[in-house]
Amino acid sequence: xxxxxxxxxxxxxxxxxxxxxxxxxxxxxxxxxxxxxxxxxxxxxxxxxxxxxxxxxxxxxxxxxxxxxxxxxxxxxxxxxxxxxxxxxxxxxxxxxxxxxxxxxxxxxxxxxxxxxxxxxxxxxxxxxxxxxxxxxxxxxxx
Amino acid sequence: xxxxxxxxxxxxxxxxxxxxxxxxxxxxxxxxxxxxxxxxxxxxxxxxxxxxxxxxxxxxxxxxxxxxxxxxxxxxxxxxxxxxxxxxxxxxxxxxxxxxxxxxxxxxxxxxxxxxxxxxxxxxxxxxxxxxxxxxxxxxxxxxxxxxxxxx
Numbered sequence: 001x002x003x004x005x006x007x008x009x010x011x012x013x014x015x016x017x018x019x020x021x022x023x024x025x026x027x028x029x030x031x032x033x034x035x036x037x038x039x040x041x042x043x044x045x046x047x048x049x050x051x052x053x054x055x056x057x058x059x060x061x062x063x064x065x066x067x068x069x070x071x072x073x074x075x076x077x078x079x080x081x082x083x084x085x086x087x088x089x090x091x092x093x094x095x096x097x098x099x100x101x102x103x104x105x106x107x108x109x110x111x112x113x114x115x116x117x118x119x120x121x122x123x124x125x126x127x128x129x130x131x132x133x134x135x136x137x138x139x140x141x142x143x
Numbered sequence: 144x145x146x147x148x149x150x151x152x153x154x155x156x157x158x159x160x161x162x163x164x165x166x167x168x169x170x171x172x173x174x175x176x177x178x179x180x181x182x183x184x185x186x187x188x189x190x191x192x193x194x195x196x197x198x199x200x201x202x203x204x205x206x207x208x209x210x211x212x213x214x215x216x217x218x219x220x221x222x223x224x225x226x227x228x229x230x231x232x233x234x235x236x237x238x239x240x241x242x243x244x245x246x247x248x249x250x251x252x253x254x255x256x257x258x259x260x261x262x263x264x265x266x267x268x269x270x271x272x273x274x275x276x277x278x279x280x281x282x283x284x285x286x287x288x289x290x291x292x293x294x295x
Contacts, residue, residue, distance in 0.1 A: 118265035
């Protein structure tokens, strides 16, 4: 009995330690298989765009369904509109708080690893046009 | 344990620690922590795009204009004053290794080169582009720009 207590105590302490240290800032979106990379930069806490087979999601909000990869224009209108709304919201929030600093415009893109490049290009272009210049691509660390 | 002693001393009772409630706590806490434990570490690749209203700058005249075009079958490395090099992608690992060596060689011969442009096809998988960015970073080209190949 006491030996089982020992096991559980050690396990508990180990998990608590790793739980506290990690404090994962962004969670991988469902349905998205992130690509692997050797990058070691920490993920920042930002707006997150998740692109999977079916749709584009900003935060929890589904913005555009499948089929946005087609067409000639680089801009995705639904996504651009939503991002601009977000920008306005954060700007008004900052002004209400009394901060006058320009909004950094940071955004993280979580894309499925088999996603076509064209879709990535359109999403990045749309983000850029909507005021989000600082784009981070979420990846899984690998050696 | 003489008869006379029993009245003088309080009887020492062996206290039995009741650990069942503690075990209950562990049984609940450990699975919860295990479920939230991180086995996959996330990181990011930062890309800095120029602001939407900036106009494209002309590259400085000395720059190499290094670019890697990626499609299903090959990598094509082009630069300003060098002959284009083609690396077949039949075997992924060797191709990546060759490309890293080639790019590192170019960086060594032209010190100060930091920029590379990755030109990808519309249907190039995202993972391939990310791998190419890793290769460029390893070869000493931290400043990467992405371009789409709209010529085809």
